[in-house]
Amino acid sequence: MSKPLSLPSPFDYDLYMPLTIVNGQEYHPPRKTAELLATLLANGTPEDIANAEKIVPGLLECQDTDPDSPHYGAFPSGKETPVEALNIVEFCLFALIPMIMDHEALLSPETAQKLRESIRLALGNVRRIDVHHKYTNVAIKDITNTCMGGELLGDPEIAQRGYDKLKSWMAFTDRSGGNYEYNSIPYTPLAIHVLSTLTRRVKDADTRIRASVALSRMALGAYLHAHTPTHRWAGPHGRAYHFAVIGRGNHGHTKEKETESLRDWLDTGRVPPWLDGLLDNPTWSDQVVETTGRDEGIYTSVFKDANYSFGVASRNMFNQDIVYIAWQSNVYTVHYRMPGEELxxxxxxxxxxxxxxxxxxxxxxxxxxxxxxxxxxxxxxxxxxxxxxxxxxxxxxxxxxxxxxxxxxxxxxxxxxxxxxxxxxxxxxxxxxxxxxxxxxxxxxxxxxxxxxxxxxxxxxxxxxxxxxxxxxxxxxxxxxxxxxxxxxxxxxxxxxxxxxxxxxxxxxxxxxxxxxxxxxxxxxxxxxxxxxxxxxxxxxxxxxxxxxxxxxxxxxxxxxxxxxxxxxxxxxxxxxxxxxxxxxxxxxxxxVPMPMLDSRYAHQSRSGRIQISDVTLITKKDAAAWLYVSPDGQTIAAAYHGPTPSHLELVHRNFRVSLKSLECGTVVWAGGQVSVDAIGLTSEPAIAGSSLKP
Structure with a gap:
């Protein structure tokens, strides 16, 4: 049986909430409180459950419950502060919704009901603020929280908003190629984590597949930036905190050596297994170009050599005039090997x-x-x-x-x-x-x-x-x-x-x-x-x-x-x-200089209807986003069609061919000599020559 978890230090035993102390000033952060609550219930000993029950009142006191407030349903950064960071509600929901899905029975009925009411109130706030697609990691949280929250509450209207926003976010992103909040540490890892959670938990089958396609594309962009000689996630970075920029100390959802985190995600199933070749067998050199804001002329470029990576953005990300976003761009970044140094x-x-x-x-x-x-x-x-x-x-x-x-x-x-x-x-x-x-x-x-x-x-x-x-x-x-x-x-x-x-x-x-x-x-x-x-x-x-x-x-x-x-x-x-x-x-x-959706030695994305890498060709309808990946050793191939309108799909290799008469959105993967298909709107069984369908 698990041992009870110790409460974090510092901790306010009067309000029964964790503390953050900045310049001598105490703050009680709802986000950390919600995450602690979820951690305690996941551990699940009687002492953990008792502590969780005591924590809930302080957390709920932080929520804005005034129907006349412009922030009705939101959470502030700290109990002592007004609602200012409009994204805090998403972080709280992302902790609370899976917690109730998994551990509601551990709580008293009264506490569980109060948390459900809080979740509904918060989802109303999320609907009203309706974050723009450019704010990638929070837009993904909106989608995930709304899909899962609507399903948890048995409210099809809430859930449908989440299903629809995933479609519109994908359509927005497909105008460019990569996500607007480009190649960010820590926020791309966070978005990958949230999307992965959605693929595992959402009940709606079509949404699961769309989320899986979106996750695969986001993860592909991330792994193409892996630079194993330096153990770093190559730049440029749309957003990054200083400790991530200099690569000293764990940061957010990545370790000090970011490629170790990329390896962990493969081992734990957070990302598709076919990405492993980008860590194991890449050939240097390679230049990766990815458009992330076509209307503003924003794309990223990175050149990877055996001794260094060199990343330059076309321009800084400028989607929000707010200090910890607008001023966080890292547009020009070099990582290089240092003899005798591990980092x-x-x-x-x-x-x-x-x-x-x-x-x-x-x-x-x-x-x-x-x-x-x-x-x-x-x-x-x-x-x-x-x-x-x-x-x-x-x-x-x-x-x-x-x-x-x-x-x-x-x-x-x-x-x-x-x-x-x-x-x-x-x-x-x-x-x-x-x-x-x-x-x-x-x-x-x-x-x-x-x-x-x-x-x-x-x-x-x-x-x-x-x-x-x-x-x-x-x-x-x-x-x-x-x-x-x-x-x-x-x-x-x-x-x-x-x-x-x-x-x-x-x-x-x-x-x-x-x-x-x-x-x-x-x-x-x-x-x-x-x-x-x-x-x-x-x-x-x-x-x-x-x-x-x-x-x-x-x-x-x-x-x-x-x-x-x-x-x-x-x-x-x-x-x-x-x-x-x-x-x-x-x-x-x-x-x-062109602005491709994605271009590299190992992956291409376009709307051309025909993509070729070496002896592998992907054919779909024109004017819709599709991409193709061929692993460095040529033994793994992944292809995707994003939709939303139906298309045929053909994946052609010298040794095999996969033909889909029609799909709306999905992936085709050839690995280990077998083909797997995960798609929406299939009108017939896949036609496969020279290979077999994975059971």
Whole structure:
């Protein structure tokens, strides 16, 4: 028999709720309380059950039960706070609904009934706030809670809302390819966990299959970002907290070595077993491109080499103007091997105002200040394998707020001064901080790689002289053990920037700030100076129209074009300094950079009606989302059709063929010499030649 669980510390025995203490202030969080309640009942000893009964009143006191309140049915972040984080209700429901499904009989009838009433009230709140599909992890919780909650309460109207929202979320996501909250740590793992729960618990058969298809596609995107040489989940990350960015310490639903979590999910059945080849047998190198916000021009790109992964987003995720989402994007990320070290090195970027760094910002009263370094810039980027261009403009630099510095920062938190080196062209930097003219190539020798950084134009918004009298805009420094390359737009007295206010009478475009970058393996060159010379030998183009006062007309543009060419390869990006979000031009030597739904060595997604990888072909109707995966060893194949309109499906291999006359949504998997089909709307038995249907 299980032993009783100890109550967490700190714990308030008067209110019988767990405590969170932030800056000396006590908070009683309903989310943690609901999760503790579910954990106690799952353990199920008499003492656990008694503790659960005592916890319920405090939890229910937190819920807004005022019918006239705009947040009727919601839960706050803490008993002491107003309802502010509108997603807390989803976390509470995701703990309570499975708990009642599994363990209701352990509770007294009175307590069980109160919890059912609370669930119904909370589901009403969920229906009214109706979270948008762009907020991926919470939209998935809405779907899952509503499907399961409606079935639990025996309310077909509630359940049907969940079934329908899954269809609409899939249709929204299929406009792009991947989920909008792109490649997020920890929120993609959380969304995978929630979807997996839905596939196991929902009673509606069609919803189970749709959820399984959605789970397979989301998990496929995640496992394509697995980089086993560094044990990391490769970037870029739409959202990530600082400890996940630097890869030190377990975070959310992933371990410090994220690939270990990906392995655990396979072992526990959370994700389809056919994904195992992406951990066991991948071939380096591979570039994975996934579109996640087609209407806004958002896609992610990652290049994976044997020694490093290099991920760049086309732009930052900007779906919500809220501090712990809008400022959480990690648009440029490198993970690399470090000799003699078990954990990987990391490089990331930020645009920083007022020199704010880790510990200077808290997104809420009940949260600490160690979770994130806010990115206070808007980003545009483009990548071609080991080369990338990164451009930033500041946000909140305007005529309202006062700021004393503004800069892009390239940060290496695991810099080792004993083994790593910094070069400015052919000069080795040995003393920090160090100031330089920005018309130079910086090379970092770190771990098993070299990283070259070559700044483009850095608009000076009036730089104050440094102590030696110069006004250099490139500074290399050591900040609390993190080596930083800082590209300044402004450093002077705190002031407003009327000329950057839009709407405004003086606006002539955003300040320019950006750089070209390239990665090489450390043994490719004698030293950083040699690599810098090679990079500098290429052709840089950095052109912009002269400043002019903007009237706001759609016909007015102020283009800024940057590109780099060497050895037959070109990479370029053209943006509008008047309208940063006007569709930019991205190109390589091969032409315009496309925005595929999903493209990699091992998987493709499109609406073309025909997808081919090596000698495997998937054929469906056109203009509907479908994808194909072939494992690195070629011994496992997975294909899916998302619907929603019926289609034929043919999966053709040199040794076998699977034909479905019609399906609405589903998957076909060939593994171990057998075929499995899980689909909605089959009008006949699958026709299989050269293989057999798995029993």
């Amino acid at each position: 990987a090195g990391v490089l990331y970027t930020r645009y920083v105002l007022d020199d704010n760094w880790l510990g200077d910002f808290s997104p809420g009263a009940d949260r600490g200040s160690s979770g994130m370094i806010p990115d206070m810039g808007h980003f545009q980027g483009v990548q071609d394998e080991n080369r990338a261009i990164a451009l930033y403009i500041p946000r909140n630099l305007n005529g309202i707020e006062r700021h004393h510095s503004a800069k892009a920062v390239i940060a290496l938190p695991h810099w080792n001064p004993d083994t790593d080196k910094i070069w400015i062209d052919d000069f080795e930097v040995t003393t920090l901080p160090s100031l330089h003219d920005h018309n130079a190539t910086v090379v970092l020798e770190t771990g098993d790689i070299m990283i070259a950084i070559r700044p483009f134009t850095l608009t000076s918004l009036c730089m104050a002289p440094w102590p030696h009298g110069g006004k250099e805009q490139l500074r290399i420094a050591d900040k609390d053990g993190t080596m930083t390359i800082e590209l300044y737009n402004y450093r002077n007295a705190a002031k407003t920037f009327w000329e950057l206010s839009w709407p405004g009478a003086f606006f002539q475009g955003w300040p320019q700030c950006g750089f070209y970058s390239e990665i090489a393996n450390r043994n490719d060159y004698e030293d950083g100076a040699a690599f810098a010379a090679v990079v500098s030998s290429g052709q840089f183009r950095d052109e912009s129209s002269p400043p002019a006062t903007y009237s706001g007309s759609d016909t007015e543009t102020r283009p800024w074009l940057v590109d780099y060419s060497r050895d037959g390869r070109t990479l370029g990006l053209k943006v509008d300094l008047f309208d940063w979000f006007r569709a930019p031009e991205r190109y390589t030597h091969a032409g315009k």
